[in-house]
Amino acid sequence: MASALFLVLTLAPLVMPFAVVGAAVALARRAWVRLPGSGWHRPSGTTCALLAVIGGGTALGVYAWGVSRGFYLLDPDQMCAARGARGDYLVTRMMLPVSVRCVTEDGTGTELVPGWVNPVVAAGLLLFVLAVVEGTIRVVRGWPRPGGDRG
Numbered sequence: 001m002a003s004a005l006f007l008v009l010t011l012a013p014l015v016m017p018f019a020v021v022g023a024a025v026a027l028a029r030r031a032w033v034r035l036p037g038s039g040w041h042r043p044s045g046t047t048c049a050l051l052a053v054i055g056g057g058t059a060l061g062v063y064a065w066g067v068s069r070g071f072y073l074l075d076p077d078q079m080c081a082a083r084g085a086r087g088d089y090l091v092t093r094m095m096l097p098v099s100v101r102c103v104t105e106d107g108t109g110t111e112l113v114p115g116w117v118n119p120v121v122a123a124g125l126l127l128f129v130l131a132v133v134e135g136t137i138r139v140v141r142g143w144p145r146p147g148g149d150r151g
Helices: 002-032 045-067 076-082 117-140
Strands: 089-094 099-104 109-111
Touching: 002 045, 045 117, 076 089, 076 099
Parallel strands: none
Antiparallel strands: 089 099, 099 109
């Protein structure tokens, strides 16, 4: 199980951009071919599925990228020295929110994970959850609609 998780976290930053871009292109194509003058309406199940792939793929890819900034690739001495931490230090790690800190003896901490990682993961997860909930509502309430699934 641990080796499968390691494999997913290792490959996600490489694979997820392709999944997200593919879903975004499909979503843009759906918006382009939508009937002119059809106005605003709730998204269809297919649109929600594409949004869920975009949100979940972004969250997983960025999370895996953030985790790889200091968990598996380099030993603590190399990580902290590369970021300018001097002297003896302790490396602290957190999985949620993603954080890897080099803390020196005097209490000075150097964060190895960029500050944008956790907000992007949270936004991707929020989009994923909202798309899954809306898609489920659409499917339960009678998808596909009369006239086809064009939304």
